[in-house]
Amino acid sequence: MITAQAVIDLTALQKNYDYLKNKLENQKLVAVVKGDAYGHNSVEVAKALPQADMFAVSRIEEAVELREAGISQPILLLEGCFCKEDLETAAELELHTAIHCQETLRDLEDAQLTKPISVWLKVDTGMHRIGVQPHEVSDYVSKIERTGKIAGNVGFMSHFSCADDLDSPATLQQIALFKKATSQYAGPKSLANSAGILFWHDAYFEVCRGGIAIYGVSPCEGKTGRQHGLQPVMTLKSKLIAVRQHQANQPVGYSQTWTAQHDTTIGVIALGYGDGFPRTAPQGTPVYVNGRIVPISGRVSMDMITVDLGPNAQDKVGDDVEFWGNNLPVETVAAHIGTIPYELMIKLTKRVNKRFIR
Numbered sequence: 542m543i544t545a546q547a548v549i550d551l552t553a554l555q556k557n558y559d560y561l562k563n564k565l566e567n568q569k570l571v572a573v574v575k576g577d578a579y580g581h582n583s584v585e586v587a588k589a590l591p592q593a594d595m596f597a598v599s600r601i602e603e604a605v606e607l608r609e610a611g612i613s614q615p616i617l618l619l620e621g622c623f624c625k626e627d628l629e630t631a632a633e634l635e636l637h638t639a640i641h642c643q644e645t646l647r648d649l650e651d652a653q654l655t656k657p658i659s660v661w662l663k664v665d666t667g668m669h670r671i672g673v674q675p676h677e678v679s680d681y682v683s684k685i686e687r688t689g690k691i692a693g694n695v696g697f698m699s700h701f702s703c704a705d706d707l708d709s710p711a712t713l714q715q716i717a718l719f720k721k722a723t724s725q726y727a728g729p730k731s732l733a734n735s736a737g738i739l740f741w742h743d744a745y746f747e748v749c750r751g752g753i754a755i756y757g758v759s760p761c762e763g764k765t766g767r768q769h770g771l772q773p774v775m776t777l778k779s780k781l782i783a784v785r786q787h788q789a790n791q792p793v794g795y796s797q798t799w800t801a802q803h804d805t806t807i808g809v810i811a812l813g814y815g816d817g818f819p820r821t822a823p824q825g826t827p828v829y830v831n832g833r834i835v836p837i838s839g840r841v842s843m844d845m846i847t848v849d850l851g852p853n854a855q856d857k858v859g860d861d862v863e864f865w866g867n868n869l870p871v872e873t874v875a876a877h878i879g880t881i882p883y884e885l886m887i888k889l890t891k892r893v894n895k896r897f898i899r
Contacts (some may be wrong), residue, residue: 544779546896547777548778549586552898554590557751558572561749562592571751572596574586575600579886581774589897593614602767618640629653637658638658649845662696663700664699688851697730698836700732716744739754742895755774756775763876773866775865777864777865779862782810783858784809784858788801796840802836806853808849809847813844825877
């Protein structure tokens with residue numbers, strides 16, 4: 542019997558991509574599959590999106606895995622290459638790379654490339670993480686072009702810091718700064734992430750990047766993907782492996798952090814922090830069992846979680862349990878735990894069986 546399982550709905554994935562693409566005009570839509578596609582399996586996700594204009598990853602080993610799996614679409618390295626040897630590999634695999642500092646520029650100047658490489662200049666418009674300053678753009682473009690190693694025009698990209706906060710003035714400031722810094726250049730430009738696509742039309746430019754929204758998750762705190770017209774792609778589930786009668790005033794689990802206030806029924810589920818579910822999940826974190834929400838009661842263990850099924854429970858060993866998915870939004874669970882959906886999904890361990898459905 543398979544217990545801990547992440548069911549990945551590839552039809553929902555395709556519908557989410559098409560939904561975001563239809564919001565655009567003539568812009569290309571990048572499917573971001575970094576971090577093993579936010580825990581969904583990057584190879585399976587990429588294979589399920591033949592309509593994707595481009596994929597994006599953070600590191601070259603992620604791109605190499607996609608190429609070895611037969612993915613032929615353009616792939617963008619969002620963080621660029623970390624040494625000239627990686628840059629040479631990127632050129633050989635026809636990857637797109639980011640230039641974001643003097644060191645990455647120097648690697649491009651020194652690398653022995655077998656073919657030209659597509660280059661995107663990362664501009665820091667307010668995230669203040671990586672990227673060249675707006676006033677440095679002209680100098681960087683000139684030096685990149687002088688290498689004679691690039692394919693086509695230099696592209697430009699930047700990253701929002703507050704696009705999920707619709708009241709923040711930072712996003713409009715970043716859009717204006719990006720426009721000013723890049724408007725004189727013919728190369729493609731990319732600024733909009735998932736929140737940008739959903740809420741900031743002025744940020745579209747020629748290329749948009751769909752990340753968390755492709756997986757059916759809202760980029761905004763307090764909202765669910767369904768409220769934006771998206772469908773959840775991942776359902777994390779397991780099974781009840783024990784159903785026990787439990788007396789009032791008796792504790793459950795390590796450190797006896799929870800005690801029953803009345804006679805009840807305790808359900809034991811085959812899932813724990815060994816599967817990637819956070820040990821920090823507090824009492825009351827919701828779990829979906831047989832059409833209703835029940836609370837986690839007691840500390841999350843490595844292999845098991847206990848829930849209060851209630852005094853009149855009719856649940857049985859072997860019944861399905863959903864931790865997030867179609868019936869219980871991952872955004873809701875993340876809010877209870879005090880984290881974000883990204884972290885919940887990406888931390889699932891290899892012990893969780895992945896099943897892909899259409």
